Amino acid sequence: MCKANDEKRLLQAAECLSTRLKSAIVRHGQALAHDTQELRLRLNKPFSAVCADEVFYFIRAGGLSINAEDDNIIVTQQDIDETLKRLCSYSVYARQNELNRGFVTLAGGHRAGVCGTAVIERGEVVNVRQVSSINIRVSGERKGCADPLVSIGAQGLLIAGAPCSGKTTMLRDLARQISLKENIRVSVIDERGELGGKSGGVICSDLGMCDLFDGYPKAVGIEQAIRSMSPDVVVCDEIGSEEDVRALALCACSGVRVIATVHASCADELRRKPALAGALGTGVFEHVAFLAGRRAAGQVTGIMKGGDVLAA
Amino acid sequence: MPLKLLGCAALVLAGTAVGFMKARSLSSRRRLLAAIGTLMQDLATRLRYQSEDIFTLVTLAAKSAGLSIKEDADRSQGFLAWWELQTESFAPSHVLHNSDKELLSSFGSQLGTTDLEGQLSHIELCRVMLSKQLSEAEEEQRQKGRLYRTLGVFGGVSAAIMLI
Numbered sequence: 001m002c003k004a005n006d007e008k009r010l011l012q013a014a015e016c017l018s019t020r021l022k023s024a025i026v027r028h029g030q031a032l033a034h035d036t037q038e039l040r041l042r043l044n045k046p047f048s049a050v051c052a053d054e055v056f057y058f059i060r061a062g063g064l065s066i067n068a069e070d071d072n073i074i075v076t077q078q079d080i081d082e083t084l085k086r087l088c089s090y091s092v093y094a095r096q097n098e099l100n101r102g103f104v105t106l107a108g109g110h111r112a113g114v115c116g117t118a119v120i121e122r123g124e125v126v127n128v129r130q131v132s133s134i135n136i137r138v139s140g141e142r143k144g145c146a147d148p149l150v151s152i153g154a155q156g157l158l159i160a161g162a163p164c165s166g167k168t169t170m171l172r173d174l175a176r177q178i179s180l181k182e183n184i185r186v187s188v189i190d191e192r193g194e195l196g197g198k199s200g201g202v203i204c205s206d207l208g209m210c211d212l213f214d215g216y217p218k219a220v221g222i223e224q225a226i227r228s229m230s231p232d233v234v235v236c237d238e239i240g241s242e243e244d245v246r247a248l249a250l251c252a253c254s255g256v257r258v259i260a261t262v263h264a265s266c267a268d269e270l271r272r273k274p275a276l277a278g279a280l281g282t283g284v285f286e287h288v289a290f291l292a293g294r295r296a297a298g299q300v301t302g303i304m305k306g307g308d309v310l311a312a
Numbered sequence: 313m314p315l316k317l318l319g320c321a322a323l324v325l326a327g328t329a330v331g332f333m334k335a336r337s338l339s340s341r342r343r344l345l346a347a348i349g350t351l352m353q354d355l356a357t358r359l360r361y362q363s364e365d366i367f368t369l370v371t372l373a374a375k376s377a378g379l380s381i382k383e384d385a386d387r388s389q390g391f392l393a394w395w396e397l398q399t400e401s402f403a404p405s406h407v408l409h410n411s412d413k414e415l416l417s418s419f420g421s422q423l424g425t426t427d428l429e430g431q432l433s434h435i436e437l438c439r440v441m442l443s444k445q446l447s448e449a450e451e452e453q454r455q456k457g458r459l460y461r462t463l464g465v466f467g468g469v470s471a472a473i474m475l476i
Contacts, residue, residue: 089367090424091424
């Protein structure tokens, strides 16, 4: 059942690929479903699927290889152009802000990172042209993966891990599980649409009984959630800016706990981020959980008290 | 004799009908081009103020321009294929000239592929080209419309005289 769901999610993420690349994924869907974290398109380079332990390349005649060779499917300009159009639902103008920020969120919470040549105006990226790489991050849904954190989640928890360590997948499951517990109201602030994976007004991921603030900037969403939904717990992904920390401070003095994620693989890295040190100082995070890296995504390697991280 | 008279009347009527139909096809082209101009203008406005996808915006703009659109048309093959399907539906090929069809095709080919500024520039360019075609269609209707109607009536009358 889980494998079927993984395959479904992989195919859902592959929907945005050009017809040629999509058919390669469809051919190997079953083999790749469980482990695939990313689908990578680099102009004039082999098309690849990045799994936890290996990178697989697609052979033109069919089959997979772990080595980049001459007979691999090579990503052409046409593949990039077609994929980009599909990513944007053939409406680039409507996703321009997301493209300028470097990523587009897809139905199902998958995220496509885009890079090319930036067009700068007054110091800001106003357009991206000549796109040369697209990285589609396959969003996972692993029910039960947050079991080790459920008992401490509602007290305020910061989940720290390196990229691709399964932070968002764990956060989604944790929000779902906590919201299903009695008398715990959870508001999810989903700035980038990855947690709810909302598409056409329908929440594609199972978020249990959570209230979803989709597309709200974190600081605005947190403030509105506290005012309008009277949450016990606020959940948000990838905090880091000063503005986020100010919003967390608001939670701390409103009796609302926060579950959030952050890019940091150890306590040392956390301490080196001044804004996060400030967030830990507010006492809004009772615990900090550290995840293993890409190779063991979703595995909790350690849990510390929020105060201890600062003191260490 | 009554049969001959009936035949004459039929010939006059048929000639007149052909003339009027031909004249009407000229006005159909003008009306269709004017409606496409409205679609372009409406689409530009919607692009500025609505962040819906291009399929939705074109559907809404076409409706407001009074053009018939196939709402259940397949979108999976991309916008261009969808647009070709729609143009076949609201712009029958016998009404438009080849240059009109080329303009419609080039209009659809760039929709949704660039940022907002690019979209608005593209629409403006197509509107300028369309206004030339529209003026040409109006001129053609003015000059040839009356000619076709007159030719139709006189053709019918001439045929009737020959029959007598």
